[in-house]
Amino acid sequence: MNVQWYPGHMTKAKRQMQEDIKLIDLIIELVDARVPLSSRNPDIDELGKNKSRLILLNKADLADERQNEAWKAFFQEKGFFVVKVDSRSGSGMKAIQNVIQEACREKIERDRRRGIRNRPIRAMVVGIPNVGKSTFINTFAGKACAKTGNKPGVTKGKQWIRLNKGVELLDTPGILWPKFEDQEVGIRLAFVGSIKDDILNMEELSLKLIGFLKEKYSGALLERYGIREGGTDIEILEEIARARGCLKKGDELDYAKTAGIIFDDFRSGRIGRITIEWVS
Numbered sequence: 001m002n003v004q005w006y007p008g009h010m011t012k013a014k015r016q017m018q019e020d021i022k023l024i025d026l027i028i029e030l031v032d033a034r035v036p037l038s039s040r041n042p043d044i045d046e047l048g049k050n051k052s053r054l055i056l057l058n059k060a061d062l063a064d065e066r067q068n069e070a071w072k073a074f075f076q077e078k079g080f081f082v083v084k085v086d087s088r089s090g091s092g093m094k095a096i097q098n099v100i101q102e103a104c105r106e107k108i109e110r111d112r113r114r115g116i117r118n119r120p121i122r123a124m125v126v127g128i129p130n131v132g133k134s135t136f137i138n139t140f141a142g143k144a145c146a147k148t149g150n151k152p153g154v155t156k157g158k159q160w161i162r163l164n165k166g167v168e169l170l171d172t173p174g175i176l177w178p179k180f181e182d183q184e185v186g187i188r189l190a191f192v193g194s195i196k197d198d199i200l201n202m203e204e205l206s207l208k209l210i211g212f213l214k215e216k217y218s219g220a221l222l223e224r225y226g227i228r229e230g231g232t233d234i235e236i237l238e239e240i241a242r243a244r245g246c247l248k249k250g251d252e253l254d255y256a257k258t259a260g261i262i263f264d265d266f267r268s269g270r271i272g273r274i275t276i277e278w279v280s
């Protein structure tokens with residue numbers, strides 16, 4: 001299977017981000033907790049060197065809690081500050097405030113030594129498409145936030161969202177592009193719905209997901225669909241098709257429809273909290 005990616009405006013996005021990064025102290029990088037490596041672009045490490053770094057394991061509600069903890073430790077070991085979050089429900093948001101202060105402690109101390117008071121920490125959110133950047137900004141900034149434009153008359157100014165505790169967030173997130181050299185990366189991103197389904201062979205992809213679930217989350221398919229997990233991947237797909245009444249005219253099994261159901265269920269957490277990429 002060949003997963004294609006269309007880079008589109010990536011060069012422009014990268015240039016914009018380089019400019020934006022100059023304005024900030026802290027990079028808040030969102031990764032998808034179910035695929036923490038595939039949903040990263042390590043180029044951000046180069047772009048963001050000399051900046052404080054916070055990684056948010058977003059969509060932690062959909063990922064396996066044991067793996068969430070393992071990934072948290074993994075990134076912490078690499079020197080990142082890490083918080084697990086569910087941007088949709090707001091879980092984890094409180095912890096971020098304190099971690100931001102900690103991550104920017106050096107800057108705060110430096111300012112204090114220079115007699116600079118009340119200069120806000122400036123941060124920006126970055127991440128690949130669909131990782132939850134807009135959801136996060138909305139939830140984190142909440143209702144209490146005030147947009148702080150630049151002075152009147154300056155039309156092209158940046159918009160900052162003023163948060164409490166002296167933190168300002170750039171209101172437009174930086175868009176990173178996934179690293180697609182590795183075919184597996186494309187497949188994992190497809191699993192979690194970060195690549196448009198209409199360019200993918202969903203049936204083939206569903207067989208891969210079934211194979212993965214059988215191996216790593218044995219019992220999950222049985223519990224969801226009441227089917228045996230003993231057969232081959234294709235036999236399991238057929239069992240799910242029958243269990244869900246996915247039939248075409250003439251009682252032929254409708255594989256495409258079945259694949260659609262499996263991915264809907266998986267992506268919304270109905271097959272359980274599942275992490276695709278495990279800390280090795």
Ligand code: G4P
Pocket residue numbers: 058059060061062085086087088089127128129130131132133134135136
């Ligand atoms: P982006 O700006 O990075 O492109 O991502 P965006 O916020 O648009 O989020 C992409 C999808 O991921 C949205 O779902 C959003 O609700 C969901 N999402 C974001 N953060 C979380 C999280 O922490 N947990 C869970 N479970 N979902 C999250 P959607 O289906 O596209 O939209 P909607 O149906 O939620 O409106």
